Amino acid sequence: MSQPSLTPGSPASLGGPGHVSTPPFQPAGMTxxxxxxxxxxxxxxxxxxxAIATNRKVAIGSGIIAFLILVALLGPVFVHQDxxxxxxxxxxxxxxxxxxxxxxxGQDVFAQLVIGTRSSVFWAFLTxxxxxxxSITVGLVGGYMGGAIDDALSLLTNVFLVIPSLPxxxxxxxxxxxxxxxxxxxxxxxxWPWGARVLRAQTLSMRSREFVTAARASGEKTWRIIFxxxxxxxISIVAASFxxxxxxVLLAVAxxxxxxxxxxxxxxxxxxxxxxxxxxxxxxxxxxxxxPPGLCIAVLGSGLALLNFGIDEVADPRLRIRRRRxxxxxxxxx
Amino acid sequence: xxRLIRRIGxxxxxxxxxxxxxxxxxxxxxxxPAKALFYRISQHGYVNPSLLNALYSEFGYKTTxxxxxxxxxxxxxxxHGNLGISTTYYPNTVGDVINQNIRWTLILLSVxxxxxxxxxxxxxxxxxxxxxxxxxxxxxxxxxxxxxxxxPWLALLVVYFIGFKAGWLPFSDGYDLxxxxxxxxxxxxxxVQHAILPAFTIVISTIAGWMLTMRNSMITTLSEDYIxxxxxxxxxxxxxxxxxxxxxxxxxxxxxxxxxxxTVVGGQLLVEIVFSYPGIxxxxxxxxxxxxxxxxxxxxxxxxxxxxIMNLIVDLLYTVLDPRTRQEGSA
Numbered sequence: 001m002s003q004p005s006l007t008p009g010s011p012a013s014l015g016g017p018g019h020v021s022t023p024p025f026q027p028a029g030m031t032x033x034x035x036x037x038x039x040x041x042x043x044x045x046x047x048x049x050x051a052i053a054t055n056r057k058v059a060i061g062s063g064i065i066a067f068l069i070l071v072a073l074l075g076p077v078f079v080h081q082d083x084x085x086x087x088x089x090x091x092x093x094x095x096x097x098x099x100x101x102x103x104x105x106g107q108d109v110f111a112q113l114v115i116g117t118r119s120s121v122f123w124a125f126l127t128x129x130x131x132x133x134x135s136i137t138v139g140l141v142g143g144y145m146g147g148a149i150d151d152a153l154s155l156l157t158n159v160f161l162v163i164p165s166l167p168x169x170x171x172x173x174x175x176x177x178x179x180x181x182x183x184x185x186x187x188x189x190x191x192w193p194w195g196a197r198v199l200r201a202q203t204l205s206m207r208s209r210e211f212v213t214a215a216r217a218s219g220e221k222t223w224r225i226i227f228x229x230x231x232x233x234x235i236s237i238v239a240a241s242f243x244x245x246x247x248x249v250l251l252a253v254a255x256x257x258x259x260x261x262x263x264x265x266x267x268x269x270x271x272x273x274x275x276x277x278x279x280x281x282x283x284x285x286x287x288x289x290x291x292p293p294g295l296c297i298a299v300l301g302s303g304l305a306l307l308n309f310g311i312d313e314v315a316d317p318r319l320r321i322r323r324r325r326x327x328x329x330x331x332x333x334x
Numbered sequence: 335x336x337r338l339i340r341r342i343g344x345x346x347x348x349x350x351x352x353x354x355x356x357x358x359x360x361x362x363x364x365x366x367p368a369k370a371l372f373y374r375i376s377q378h379g380y381v382n383p384s385l386l387n388a389l390y391s392e393f394g395y396k397t398t399x400x401x402x403x404x405x406x407x408x409x410x411x412x413x414h415g416n417l418g419i420s421t422t423y424y425p426n427t428v429g430d431v432i433n434q435n436i437r438w439t440l441i442l443l444s445v446x447x448x449x450x451x452x453x454x455x456x457x458x459x460x461x462x463x464x465x466x467x468x469x470x471x472x473x474x475x476x477x478x479x480x481x482x483x484x485x486p487w488l489a490l491l492v493v494y495f496i497g498f499k500a501g502w503l504p505f506s507d508g509y510d511l512x513x514x515x516x517x518x519x520x521x522x523x524x525x526v527q528h529a530i531l532p533a534f535t536i537v538i539s540t541i542a543g544w545m546l547t548m549r550n551s552m553i554t555t556l557s558e559d560y561i562x563x564x565x566x567x568x569x570x571x572x573x574x575x576x577x578x579x580x581x582x583x584x585x586x587x588x589x590x591x592x593x594x595x596x597t598v599v600g601g602q603l604l605v606e607i608v609f610s611y612p613g614i615x616x617x618x619x620x621x622x623x624x625x626x627x628x629x630x631x632x633x634x635x636x637x638x639x640x641x642x643i644m645n646l647i648v649d650l651l652y653t654v655l656d657p658r659t660r661q662e663g664s665a
Contacts, residue, residue: 155347162348164596164641167603167634168355174622174630175360194593247482255604258486259622273487277608282494290494294487301482309478312550318557 040232057310064303068296071114072121081111083267091286101288104279112267113292119268121300123184123253128246130188132238135195135245136231142196143203144226154200157193165190166255173256179263180253187252195241202237206230243308247301254297269293341649345642352638356631357408361401417635418628422620428632431617436636438508439613442529443602446536447595454541455587458548459580465553473545480542485601489535489608497531504528508612532609539605540598547590548583555583585656592648596641603637 051058087106094101100109142153165187172186206212207230215229256262257270260278264271276290399407411417417428461470497505509515510524555561556579564578606615614633621629 155344158344159348159351161593162345162596162642162645163352163638164600166597166600167637167641168352170618170622171352171356171631171634172359174625174627251482251484254484255486255600258484258604259607259619261622273484273490277486277490282490282498285494285498287494290487290490294484294490297487298479298483302479305478305482309546318554 040235044235051311051314055310055314057306057313059310061303061306061308061310064299065307068117068121068300068303072118075114075117079111079114081108083107083112083115091284093286094288100292101286103276103286103289104281104284109272109289109292112272113269113296116267116269116272116293117296119180119266120250120254120270120297123180123268124246124250124300127184127188127249127253128242130184131191131245131249132195132242134188134192135199135241136238138192138196139199140203140226140231140234143200144207144222144230146207150200153196157196157200160190161193161197163190166252169252169256170259170261173261178261180266180268183253183256183261184249187249187256191245191248191252195238195245198237198241199234202234203230206233240308240311243304243311247304247308250297250301250304269297338649338653342646345646348642349639352635353409353412354405356635357405360627412635417632420621420626420629420632422624422626422629423617428629431629432614432632432636435612435614435617438611439602439606439615442532442536442606442611442613443599445529446533446602447540447598449533450537450540451544451587451591453537454544455548455580455584457541458545458587459552459575459583461545461549462552462556462579462583463575465549470549474549477542477545480538481546483539485535485539486604486608488539489532489605492531492535493608503531505531506610528611532605532611535605535609536598536602539601540594543590543594544587547587548580551583551586552579555579558582585652588648588652588655592645595644595648599637599641 052062053059084107087102087108089098089102089106091104092098092102092106098108098110100113103109103112138153138157142150142157169183169186169190172190173182176182176186212225212229215225220229254268254270254273257268258273258277260274262268262271262274264275270293272293273290276286276293281287281289415429417432420426420428420431423431457473461473464470493505496502504510504527508525508528509521510528513521513524515521561574561579564574569578602613603615603618605611606613607619610616614636618630618633620626621633
């Protein structure tokens with residue numbers, strides 16, 4: 001396999017899910033085999049709850065995400081204004097009637113922001129799921145099968161790892177009809193290599209474990225070994241890579257929408273940014289139009305990033321601060 | 335050495351894959367983009383026959399050649415640097431447009447990326463050294479926020495509040511348009527002034543990644559035995575911090591650099607758009623607005639090749655920084 005140079009736990013930066021070197025969430029008592037799937041899920045949930053209770057980053061991060069998901073689900077119940085309705089009240093600054101003012105078309109910015117949450121949050125998570133599905137398939141199949149299949153899939157992964165995803169996405173999206181689905185598909189197809197690589201590495205180390213050998217010896221089908229024997233043991237890595245991936249795709253979708261590839265019959269944070277920029281919100285000074293949507297993107301992204309960094313701290317005690325201080329004290333005393 | 339050759343093979347494949355995707359997408363896409371484009375151009379009245387020919391060869395419109403011949407012709411054109419004719423900047427070829435804009439992008443990109451990498455890594459070292467201090471916790475929280483910021487949004491804020499409202503620095507174009515480009519002092523000063531805000535935006539939106547990578551990598555390195563040994567020997571703090579810890583902790587950052595570069599270049603394109611900076615990002619935006627496929631494709635191809643070259647440089651750098659990779663190559 002090429003690129004031996006890349007340490008699996010490399011970049012915290014740039015959403016590369018290389019962050020997931022150690023499986024987070026893996027409680028000490030969790031064994032590889034012999035527990036039912038239900039028990040495994042329960043154990044996962046229990047350790048997730050413990051992580052929320054003990055790690056402040058995990059708690060704040062999940063709080064932010066939960067709040068924005070609630071807004072996405074329930075926002076339309078509380079905001080009755082039509083976010084796309086044109087009025088004659090143009091470029092009005094924030095006021096009691098319009099909490100975030102109105103834009104150049106007289107549309108209510110606050111209503112757009114709340115209604116747009118649904119599209120942005122939904123597509124970010126859905127695209128994140130898509131990316132993770134592709135990564136799982138490529139990574140697990142390649143890692144388990146080995147040989148020519150692995151060589152081919154690794155090559156594909158490495159090639160796509162080099163091609164910058166945003167420019168490739170722009171090439172791809174410009175020829176197709178402007179729907180959010182197009183954007184999501186394009187972003188998914190350009191962002192999968194990182195996860196695939198991490199999962200492949202993990203699968204490689206799993207394929208020679210006893211429970212896999214046992215399953216093979218008992219004549220289980222290959223796809224069953226891959227997806228119901230190996231996969232459940234990589235859930236924690238998949239979860240962590242889902243979090244980082246979602247930040248990446250949130251920004252990628254918003255970036256493409258900012259460039260004007262969005263579906264203008266709907267509203268989302270990225271589309272708001274595009275419309276404010278294209279209609280010269282900078283020159284008319286309507287900061288209440290372009291500042292809030294970007295802030296929302298950054299807040300959702302921060303929530304996800306906090307969750308990710310928190311999970312890292314839970315998984316890797318060296319990153320935790322408290323324990324380190326104790327060590328230093330001990331070292332000082334000695 | 336073998337590793338390097340294999341990497342170069344992957345890079346060539348990556349370029350080929352990008353080129354091939356670029357060729358097949360418009361032909362696979364529904365609704366025939368070439369026809370749409372042809373229609374739009376012919377609406378403007380007189381159509382230059384050479385432009386039409388360019389369009390035909392670009393999209394395989396009205397050609398009797400089978401697909402593979404078109405593909406070979408397309409590859410041949412690319413090898414000769416023939417990227418087609420831009421409809422937005424007509425009658426300029428895509429090559430001309432790129433030529434006029436590329437140096438702005440390159441200078442802005444290299445300066446801001448280097449500043450961001452150096453500064454971020456340097457601060458990351460201190461954050462790890464003083465971990466748990468108020469400096470570390472404050473910076474960590476701020477960085478978590480910056481880490482998930484959308485580049486063009488930050489650019490909008492900077493343009494509006496620092497450029498437009500406060501009026502401290504120019505916030506559009508690459509230089510004072512009343513000056514003629516050249517090596518005069520006035521022009522250079524003006525160009526530097528115009529670059530400050532875009533560069534600042536890129537630094538702010540990329541620095542978080544370097545800082546956090548370096549911090550976490552440093553923390554792991556600091557718990558190694560040889561660090562304790564170095565301290566026990568009574569070496570100065572600065573020497574332990576930089577020559578022992580940072581020297582070894584920087585490897586993940588260098589790897590991260592290779593992975594980041596694609597994201598950074600993509601982000602820079604978006605930043606240029608907001609600043610109307612005369613680089614290829616702004617030209618790309620014009621191309622997208624005018625549905626100038628040839629221009630957009632040419633620029634994106636260039637960006638992809640640039641990213642690949644930067645990856646190669648990082649690979650070489652890695653070999654210098656990590657002796658283990660050199661050994662592995664000979665094994």
